[in-house]
Amino acid sequence: MIRLYHVVKSYGEHDALHDVSLTIDKGEFVYVTGPSGAGKSTLLKLLYGAERPTSGKLLVGGVDVAAIPQHRLPQLRRNVGIVFQDFKLLPRRTVGANVALALEVVGAPAEQIRRRVPAVLNIVGLKEREDSLAGELSGGEQQRVAIARAIVNDPAVLFADEPTGNLDGGMAVEVMEILQAINLRGTTVLVATHDQGLMDRFPHRRVRFVGGRLVQTSARARA
Amino acid sequence: MKSTVWRTVRAVREHTYLAVVSTGVITAALVLVGMFAMVTTNVRLVLGSWERDVHVSAYLRPGGSADAHTAVMQMLQSRPEVAAVKYVSEAEARAWMVERTPELAPVLDELGGDALPASLEITLRDGHTTPEALAAFVGSIREVGSFDDVDYGQEWVTRVDTFLSVLSALGVALGSFIGIAALFLVANTIHLVVYARRDELEIMRLVGATDRYILAPFVLEGAAQGAAAATLANALLWAAHRGLLSRLQEVLALALGGEGLRYLPWWGVGAMYAAGMVLGVGASWGAVRRFLGRLP
Numbered sequence: 410m411i412r413l414y415h416v417v418k419s420y421g422e423h424d425a426l427h428d429v430s431l432t433i434d435k436g437e438f439v440y441v442t443g444p445s446g447a448g449k450s451t452l453l454k455l456l457y458g459a460e461r462p463t464s465g466k467l468l469v470g471g472v473d474v475a476a477i478p479q480h481r482l483p484q485l486r487r488n489v490g491i492v493f494q495d496f497k498l499l500p501r502r503t504v505g506a507n508v509a510l511a512l513e514v515v516g517a518p519a520e521q522i523r524r525r526v527p528a529v530l531n532i533v534g535l536k537e538r539e540d541s542l543a544g545e546l547s548g549g550e551q552q553r554v555a556i557a558r559a560i561v562n563d564p565a566v567l568f569a570d571e572p573t574g575n576l577d578g579g580m581a582v583e584v585m586e587i588l589q590a591i592n593l594r595g596t597t598v599l600v601a602t603h604d605q606g607l608m609d610r611f612p613h614r615r616v617r618f619v620g621g622r623l624v625q626t627s628a629r630a631r632a
Numbered sequence: 633m634k635s636t637v638w639r640t641v642r643a644v645r646e647h648t649y650l651a652v653v654s655t656g657v658i659t660a661a662l663v664l665v666g667m668f669a670m671v672t673t674n675v676r677l678v679l680g681s682w683e684r685d686v687h688v689s690a691y692l693r694p695g696g697s698a699d700a701h702t703a704v705m706q707m708l709q710s711r712p713e714v715a716a717v718k719y720v721s722e723a724e725a726r727a728w729m730v731e732r733t734p735e736l737a738p739v740l741d742e743l744g745g746d747a748l749p750a751s752l753e754i755t756l757r758d759g760h761t762t763p764e765a766l767a768a769f770v771g772s773i774r775e776v777g778s779f780d781d782v783d784y785g786q787e788w789v790t791r792v793d794t795f796l797s798v799l800s801a802l803g804v805a806l807g808s809f810i811g812i813a814a815l816f817l818v819a820n821t822i823h824l825v826v827y828a829r830r831d832e833l834e835i836m837r838l839v840g841a842t843d844r845y846i847l848a849p850f851v852l853e854g855a856a857q858g859a860a861a862a863t864l865a866n867a868l869l870w871a872a873h874r875g876l877l878s879r880l881q882e883v884l885a886l887a888l889g890g891e892g893l894r895y896l897p898w899w900g901v902g903a904m905y906a907a908g909m910v911l912g913v914g915a916s917w918g919a920v921r922r923f924l925g926r927l928p
């Protein structure tokens with residue numbers, strides 16, 4: 410599903426990622442971990458095309474993301490789901506409208522939007538909140554809306570950068586359970602985090618970075 | 633697919649305040665430029681009437697026959713520069729002079745019938761009243777030999793001409809300044825308006841919207857705001873025009889010779905709409921493109 414060959418990402422003199430080679434299979438759940446500044450976010454940004462590697466090759470679902478032309482980027486974004494620490498919702502639109510946005514931009518017919526939005530909200534346990542304003546929800550609920558938006562187009566892979574970073578215990582657990590459920594439906598999931606407690610509670614393969622170097626990668630493991 | 637129109641209406645409803653600010657600023661820019669254009673148009677009309685007032689008096693040599701006069705008049709009329717030729721007889725010249733200065737009547741009587749010669753009053757077509765053209769024209773008719781003297785208020789013509797070129801240069805400078813100021817005002821405001829919606833742009837990008845899809849409603853909104861602003865600006869300018877007209881009636885009648893203060897010509901109104909829409913679309917397009925260029 411995801412393959413990196415000798416990927417380097419430099420910002421000026423500084424290597425945010427240094428010669429990283431890594432393979433992640435379809436359907437895996439992988440934690441990208443390491444201390445602050447290790448390069449976790451940089452790795453995800455390279456994978457969803459927000460940054461280009463300085464050298465090396467990256468394949469996501471067979472597509473060479475490093476070489477993808479700018480005008481083909483929307484195509485890539487429609488095939489991956491992205492979740493951030495700060496949710497990135499439109500607070501003055503309803504929960505339903507926030508999720509529908511991802512369908513609107515791909516030109517989905519209205520009928521499909523009406524059917525699909527409640528269905529994914531059901532997966533994240535927010536079916537009843539479809540007409541609430543996104544900004545009026547709790548942090549945990551907002552993150553679940555963001556996840557619903559990320560999966561509404563049935564992406565092959567979901568990238569989550571510190572998805573529980575802004576959430577306290579109970580809400581973080583709920584979000585992890587949802588991500589796990591999505592993974593069980595076949596979606597490859599990459600979660601960047603340094604929350605040791607959550608990784609222990611939901612054990613999966615970990616790839617650990619320190620100072621831009623891949624220092625450790627555990628075998629595929631399932632709870 | 634949600635149509636562009638639908639998405640534009642949604643954007644205006646979600647960001648009514650921003651839409652009002654953008655429209656207001658485009659309106660202000662158009663009023664500024666439109667006011668300048670209106671003043672310029674009217675000043676030009678006044679000055680144009682001064683220039684048009686230029687005419688050449690060719691004093692006929694006494695004793696010429698009526699046939700000879702007719703022949704000269706026909707010759708003049710056939711020239712491309714000449715708009716009209718009017719024969720002023722000795723009696724008419726005297727009557728005109730006496731009407732203006734009644735005290736002169738006894739003096740003229742004393743001097744006898746041919747104190748004031750008959751003349752041809754030649755009016756020239758627009759575009760032939762520059763000092764150079766006038767001098768050339770007058771030179772050429774002097775050579776005809778039927779005239780004692782040819783007189784065209786040379787100093788006046790030169791002075792008006794200089795004044796007009798200075799004024800026109802000032803107008804171009806001031807107009808460009810106002811135009812550029814208006815452009816900056818609109819571009820910067822709309823940049824801020826788009827900045828206020830940057831989260832929306834970023835999210836659209838993340839979920840896979842193409843730039844064209846993101847831009848379309850901004851472009852449509854810009855066009856609508858431009859048209860609305862042009863309508864508003866015309867209403868304001870028209871109100872200002874009426875207000876000035878009623879308040880300055882007498883002064884204006886004097887200066888403009890009864891023609892009154894003019895509003896912008898129809899193509900000026902059209903140009904306001906075009907400018908408003910180009911401003912609205914251009915500024916939105918530019919601002920959104922700039923943000924999209926920086927987004928991941």
Ligand SMILES: Nc1ncnc2c1ncn2[C@@H]1O[C@H](COP(=O)(O)OP(=O)(O)OP(=O)(O)O)[C@@H](O)[C@H]1O
Nearest residue numbers: 420424425443444445446447448449450451452603
């Ligand atoms: N746009 C950028 N310009 C310059 N340096 C950058 C940029 N983005 C990241 N870096 C640097 O690259 C390194 C890795 O950053 P990155 O954000 O990937 O770390 P991280 O592992 O996600 O850290 P955190 O846990 O704090 O989120 C850091 O040293 C950071 O300063």
Ligand SMILES: [Mg+2]
Nearest residue numbers: 449450451570
């Ligand atoms: Mg990070």
